Amino acid sequence: MKPTKIKTILIGLGRIASKLEKDPFRKKPCTHMGVLMSDWGKSQFEFLSGFDTSPDVCFEFQNQWKTKSETEFPGSLKQNNSLSIDLAIIATPSHTHELYAKECLQLGIKNLLIEKPVAMSKNGAKSIATLAKSKKARVWINHERRYHPSYRFVRDELKKGNFGILKSIRASVFTSAKNPGIAFSKFGGGPLLHDGTHAMDLIHWLVGKPKLIFAKMERQKKGMVETRAYACFESKPNVEIVLDVSGGRDYFQFEIDIHTSSHRIICSNDGFQFFQSATSKLYKGFQSLQSYQPKQFPKPETSNAFLGIYKEIQSVIHGESNHMEGTLSENIQILESIESIYRH
Numbered sequence: 001m002k003p004t005k006i007k008t009i010l011i012g013l014g015r016i017a018s019k020l021e022k023d024p025f026r027k028k029p030c031t032h033m034g035v036l037m038s039d040w041g042k043s044q045f046e047f048l049s050g051f052d053t054s055p056d057v058c059f060e061f062q063n064q065w066k067t068k069s070e071t072e073f074p075g076s077l078k079q080n081n082s083l084s085i086d087l088a089i090i091a092t093p094s095h096t097h098e099l100y101a102k103e104c105l106q107l108g109i110k111n112l113l114i115e116k117p118v119a120m121s122k123n124g125a126k127s128i129a130t131l132a133k134s135k136k137a138r139v140w141i142n143h144e145r146r147y148h149p150s151y152r153f154v155r156d157e158l159k160k161g162n163f164g165i166l167k168s169i170r171a172s173v174f175t176s177a178k179n180p181g182i183a184f185s186k187f188g189g190g191p192l193l194h195d196g197t198h199a200m201d202l203i204h205w206l207v208g209k210p211k212l213i214f215a216k217m218e219r220q221k222k223g224m225v226e227t228r229a230y231a232c233f234e235s236k237p238n239v240e241i242v243l244d245v246s247g248g249r250d251y252f253q254f255e256i257d258i259h260t261s262s263h264r265i266i267c268s269n270d271g272f273q274f275f276q277s278a279t280s281k282l283y284k285g286f287q288s289l290q291s292y293q294p295k296q297f298p299k300p301e302t303s304n305a306f307l308g309i310y311k312e313i314q315s316v317i318h319g320e321s322n323h324m325e326g327t328l329s330e331n332i333q334i335l336e337s338i339e340s341i342y343r344h
Helices: 032-036 039-044 055-065 094-106 122-134 149-160 196-207 305-317 328-343
Strands: 006-011 045-051 087-090 111-115 138-142 166-174 211-219 226-235 239-246 253-260 263-268 271-279 287-292
Touching: 006 032, 006 305, 032 039, 032 045, 032 305, 039 045, 039 305, 045 055, 087 094, 094 111, 094 122, 111 305, 122 138, 122 328, 138 305, 138 328, 149 196, 149 253, 149 263, 166 196, 196 226, 196 239, 196 253, 196 328, 211 328, 226 328
Parallel strands: 006 045, 006 087, 087 111, 111 138, 166 239
Antiparallel strands: 166 253, 211 226, 226 239, 253 263, 263 271, 271 287
């Protein structure tokens, strides 16, 4: 018997929810709605409605996808008690994630996918976790790089020891925002929380929760969110980690630079580069790093992170698997690491 389609709602209809699907340079699907409206998505999910507080955004969404959207949440759902919802996707501004997550859980929705960061603080994330546990609900956080075949390849090869012994990681996230605005809370709301959370997630994914050794915050003036967050961590066994998250650049750059005993791997939004130790062509009697391409590295056409997380959700909801990548408890630890930088 063919499994029933997963009844789904989308809360927040902005960039990552829908609008980025119009970007001609991005690999599709690249938004939540792009997945749901793909051929595979339509075969697995039944889209019920989208919600956004802006009438203009709702109108644009309806024209783009030829489907339903509403401005009132959860009022319309409460009026229709017969409406069964399997999955709620929360893609609203970060400071509202906790609010909408709790409303969905109180409505009895058993599966949530929340955009990063899950909440503005670890305490907010913990309160979501407490309510989700009491409601016996599952919560995914959209750190989509965990599902990207290229990043998964690098992690798997590191764990197998095929890239040598991990020695150091340098993670950098540079954005073009020159004035990121007023903080949403005492723990910020600037580049570190909203963009750096992806880098911190990958650090946790690769080495577990690291220990903070040093941190430096730069702000334009008191009361503003950071323009730069620079931190040094260490993790077992003896992996040194540097995180640099900054605004004020005329470009966007996301990069994880990994050094091992025999290899260097650069994972970035510009692509992946691999180097391995070989007899030096520059210095007699030395070894140098030379560029190469691993034979098993995923081809570009197979790499789509958005499809990856939705395939996991579909598998878990239908009882085909119980594996959830990037648990809510791990995201609480990620927020703890971020908050340790703010406090240092």
